[in-house]
Amino acid sequence: MIIPINPKSKIPMYEQIYQYLKEEIKSGRLLVHTKLPGTRTLATDLMISRNTVESAYSQLVSEGYVESHPKSGYYVTEIGTLVHMTKQEKEDKPNKKTSDFVPDYDFSPFSVDISGFPFSTWRKLSNQCMNDMNRNIFLLGDPQGDLLLREEISNYLHEFRGVNCEAQRILIGAGADYLLQLLSKILGKKCIVAMEDPVYLRAYQILKGNGYQIIPIPVDKEGIQVEQLYSVPIDFVYVTPSHQYPLGVVMPIKRRRELLLWAEEKEGRYIIEDDHDSEFRYKGKPIPSLQGIDTAERVVYLGTFSRAIAPAIRVGYMVLPKQLYNIYIKNYSYYASTVSRIDQAILCEFIRGGYFERHVNKMRKRYKAKHDTMLRELKIFGNQVQVTGEYAGLYLVAEFFCGLTEQELIQKAAQKKIQLYGLARHYIDKEKQKLEQKRAIILLGFANLTEIQITKGIQQLFICLSKQTEKKNQ
Amino acid sequence: MIIPINPKSKIPMYEQIYQYLKEEIKSGRLLVHTKLPGTRTLATDLMISRNTVESAYSQLVSEGYVESHPKSGYYVTEIGTLVHMTKQEKEDKPNKKTSDFVPDYDFSPFSVDISGFPFSTWRKLSNQCMNDMNRNIFLLGDPQGDLLLREEISNYLHEFRGVNCEAQRILIGAGADYLLQLLSKILGKKCIVAMEDPVYLRAYQILKGNGYQIIPIPVDKEGIQVEQLYSVPIDFVYVTPSHQYPLGVVMPIKRRRELLLWAEEKEGRYIIEDDHDSEFRYKGKPIPSLQGIDTAERVVYLGTFSRAIAPAIRVGYMVLPKQLYNIYIKNYSYYASTVSRIDQAILCEFIRGGYFERHVNKMRKRYKAKHDTMLRELKIFGNQVQVTGEYAGLYLVAEFFCGLTEQELIQKAAQKKIQLYGLARHYIDKEKQKLEQKRAIILLGFANLTEIQITKGIQQLFICLSKQTEKKNQ
Numbered sequence: 001m002i003i004p005i006n007p008k009s010k011i012p013m014y015e016q017i018y019q020y021l022k023e024e025i026k027s028g029r030l031l032v033h034t035k036l037p038g039t040r041t042l043a044t045d046l047m048i049s050r051n052t053v054e055s056a057y058s059q060l061v062s063e064g065y066v067e068s069h070p071k072s073g074y075y076v077t078e079i080g081t082l083v084h085m086t087k088q089e090k091e092d093k094p095n096k097k098t099s100d101f102v103p104d105y106d107f108s109p110f111s112v113d114i115s116g117f118p119f120s121t122w123r124k125l126s127n128q129c130m131n132d133m134n135r136n137i138f139l140l141g142d143p144q145g146d147l148l149l150r151e152e153i154s155n156y157l158h159e160f161r162g163v164n165c166e167a168q169r170i171l172i173g174a175g176a177d178y179l180l181q182l183l184s185k186i187l188g189k190k191c192i193v194a195m196e197d198p199v200y201l202r203a204y205q206i207l208k209g210n211g212y213q214i215i216p217i218p219v220d221k222e223g224i225q226v227e228q229l230y231s232v233p234i235d236f237v238y239v240t241p242s243h244q245y246p247l248g249v250v251m252p253i254k255r256r257r258e259l260l261l262w263a264e265e266k267e268g269r270y271i272i273e274d275d276h277d278s279e280f281r282y283k284g285k286p287i288p289s290l291q292g293i294d295t296a297e298r299v300v301y302l303g304t305f306s307r308a309i310a311p312a313i314r315v316g317y318m319v320l321p322k323q324l325y326n327i328y329i330k331n332y333s334y335y336a337s338t339v340s341r342i343d344q345a346i347l348c349e350f351i352r353g354g355y356f357e358r359h360v361n362k363m364r365k366r367y368k369a370k371h372d373t374m375l376r377e378l379k380i381f382g383n384q385v386q387v388t389g390e391y392a393g394l395y396l397v398a399e400f401f402c403g404l405t406e407q408e409l410i411q412k413a414a415q416k417k418i419q420l421y422g423l424a425r426h427y428i429d430k431e432k433q434k435l436e437q438k439r440a441i442i443l444l445g446f447a448n449l450t451e452i453q454i455t456k457g458i459q460q461l462f463i464c465l466s467k468q469t470e471k472k473n474q
Numbered sequence: 475m476i477i478p479i480n481p482k483s484k485i486p487m488y489e490q491i492y493q494y495l496k497e498e499i500k501s502g503r504l505l506v507h508t509k510l511p512g513t514r515t516l517a518t519d520l521m522i523s524r525n526t527v528e529s530a531y532s533q534l535v536s537e538g539y540v541e542s543h544p545k546s547g548y549y550v551t552e553i554g555t556l557v558h559m560t561k562q563e564k565e566d567k568p569n570k571k572t573s574d575f576v577p578d579y580d581f582s583p584f585s586v587d588i589s590g591f592p593f594s595t596w597r598k599l600s601n602q603c604m605n606d607m608n609r610n611i612f613l614l615g616d617p618q619g620d621l622l623l624r625e626e627i628s629n630y631l632h633e634f635r636g637v638n639c640e641a642q643r644i645l646i647g648a649g650a651d652y653l654l655q656l657l658s659k660i661l662g663k664k665c666i667v668a669m670e671d672p673v674y675l676r677a678y679q680i681l682k683g684n685g686y687q688i689i690p691i692p693v694d695k696e697g698i699q700v701e702q703l704y705s706v707p708i709d710f711v712y713v714t715p716s717h718q719y720p721l722g723v724v725m726p727i728k729r730r731r732e733l734l735l736w737a738e739e740k741e742g743r744y745i746i747e748d749d750h751d752s753e754f755r756y757k758g759k760p761i762p763s764l765q766g767i768d769t770a771e772r773v774v775y776l777g778t779f780s781r782a783i784a785p786a787i788r789v790g791y792m793v794l795p796k797q798l799y800n801i802y803i804k805n806y807s808y809y810a811s812t813v814s815r816i817d818q819a820i821l822c823e824f825i826r827g828g829y830f831e832r833h834v835n836k837m838r839k840r841y842k843a844k845h846d847t848m849l850r851e852l853k854i855f856g857n858q859v860q861v862t863g864e865y866a867g868l869y870l871v872a873e874f875f876c877g878l879t880e881q882e883l884i885q886k887a888a889q890k891k892i893q894l895y896g897l898a899r900h901y902i903d904k905e906k907q908k909l910e911q912k913r914a915i916i917l918l919g920f921a922n923l924t925e926i927q928i929t930k931g932i933q934q935l936f937i938c939l940s941k942q943t944e945k946k947n948q
Contacts, residue, residue: 014758015759018758018759055758058757058758059758059759062724062757062758062761063724063726063727063761063762064696064724064725064726064727064728064729064730065726065727077726077727077728078728112613114613119604119605122604123600123601123604126597126600126601126604127597127600127601130593130596130597130600131593139586139588139784139785139786140780140785140786141786174648174652174788174812174813175810175811175812177809177810177812178648178652178809178812181655181809185683189685202808202810205808206808206809209659209805209806211663222538250536250537250538251538252537252538252539252551253537253538253539253551254538254551254552255538256538283532283536284488284492284529284532284533284536285489285492285533287536287537288537306614310613311613311614312613312614312615312814312815312816313814314648314810314811314812314813314814315814331683332683334676334679334680335651335652335655335680336649336650336651336676336788337649337788338648338649338651338652338788338812339648339788339814340786340787340788340789340813340814340817341786342786342787342817343814343816343817
């Protein structure tokens, strides 16, 4: 047998032999049951060491191309149908939104201002956490999240959000999406779920994706209409009581009590409270959580650090009521934590050291200035614009009265390189969505724009819509 | 109205007023529909600014305790049934294994050696990634994971594991557990799943927890017995072909072909290849992946950096075949990424800079030394111990012939502070598990022990079992 080997190649000689024989076997040129030359013979023929040949044969045996028959030698195995390994063809990525439109003013309600992120602090804490004394940090931690971090979160939630919880009941996970999936497992499969309509679309997609039947419940000026929960056998309801997403209304205490009463009336009913941007309230104190007044263990409290710190920090938390916590421990506590322990340690120090509170205060001030600027600038529209959902969150809800539908308004603005985001698509109920599309309600995000950009952007929008009004009046 | 306020308190005065009135309303001492004193009157009475009173009232209005009637004043709202907020009682954590047993020698097959973790490199890369030029890293990234990291993983998998994939088909997620959950969604609900028996318990729990019907398929010296897949209408099969967990056998090429043929025979059949510790092979080259010879788009390839770098690095990857990738894009691509972008960036640089390859090579050498030590030390048992699954992974499979059952052996060793881990519990089939419990097959992990500890530990075990044999012989 002649095997072409190149002693000067970077590829070890045993590997050259192995590769050559493997190809010969795969192509069928070396027939099944063929006896390979003995290791001594081949070594002599190729003028190489016998060890090299043995390594090559041994690898072929490991992978099953060759069988070793003691005291007889090496034989080509029957390896079954031959398939040819081909490199996959490059494919076009399936329709991902690739728009060339780069707006001058992007009023996205989903963006955050990361220019205020305390880089040097984060880096310092990161280095502290990764010192050599602390190697255990690289081992797998508690599936619920590290206890120290859970204690910090527990203290923070108690002090700032009025949440009533022990660290033990907190689950840390890689973002709200992941936690909602885990919660769906805990709550079980055959559930009927009520959601606010209009709704936080991401949560809607996830709960719907988990196979739940979703019942949309209208939202009025006090939040979800609790009396409508009684018309269908709802198992749990997903709400954003401190700042309804997207309408921005706050659920007053009376409605909260009614909602809790609904849950208490029947075993197995739960309320998911998503406290998505509660840190940012610009008038008075933050609205305390619904969870804090729940004495019957019916509220699941959900939050993340995406808005308060940065979206890239994939850390969310969920506070479970007793019965659900017990189900988690019994059935799902084997899921490994989804958050790197290094990140957990950095975040823990960030809260413990008071950096988080300072950061939130700084950002609240910064966002308030942007919020105030936008509110002030919108005044040029006079009674052509009506603003709601103000004094909290990272966007305003503005209805435009200029004879345009939502889509017309968005398209008109886009021509002037202003990107707007409509409310209508947040409706689950398709009939309502159609009605809303005829109006022109916009979620005007201000987080990632400077005050100058906000001023200029709103003025641009005014000019662009004034022309519209002029045209109409002609 | 007399409101006790303390101007020297750290609590702002408006908050003192707000808290006091809120408690009065909640307790019912202030009756529903009571008119509150006007802001001017109360300000004069308390000798404070009117703004302070207005802030307090405004907060009460926001939270719904008080209503503002224009030109009339502020009235206590009807807030519904009164419930009293009580701090949850501390509970005992439900039965978590809390054992006081601290072994001298812990032969855990699940541990890794983190003493070799390249701390300073990781810290350096971490600082590099977090420089001020790079603030976008704090925004939310691609749901599939950052493209740069996926490209690095794609190159690595192609070069070192023979995996045939474009970066586009890779999904990055927070560990194999999370990815298996996501995959379950993509594959759909009503599936019948075949698993190797004995099995990787964690994967078994997750797939079972997702509601699948699990069919255990016996493993022989060539891995899962493919012919048995035909007896039940299986939808997909989970395998560890490069190094079966826990038995350590390698699936030869013939069996791989048979497995692929099974999948190709019927639309919708898939193979999940979990390549859990493929980096660590101590004889010859790593066994190439099954995915690399799949030409029919039937293999899902799954891996993580838990063993190769550190368990705390919660980064896993999954390569999807075409049809499953299309389902993912269509139905589940809205799930936000579960991995922090900072971690993704560090890991990307770690691979790109060649650190990962060097680290794996270093650890392979280190683990090989431990593996060789253990294999050598086990020789003192003579024919009382038979080893299988050697030359790969982080543990050996050792059957002990000393007249003890698995549990007896584990207990006997525990008395000498040696912690052993049995094979039997990895069986899904309860009958087989019972049979295996009568034998004494142990998964002897060596990763987190030093060579000296391995030597001493095995010698201790020998002494402890020799006494057993002596007793028996008396």
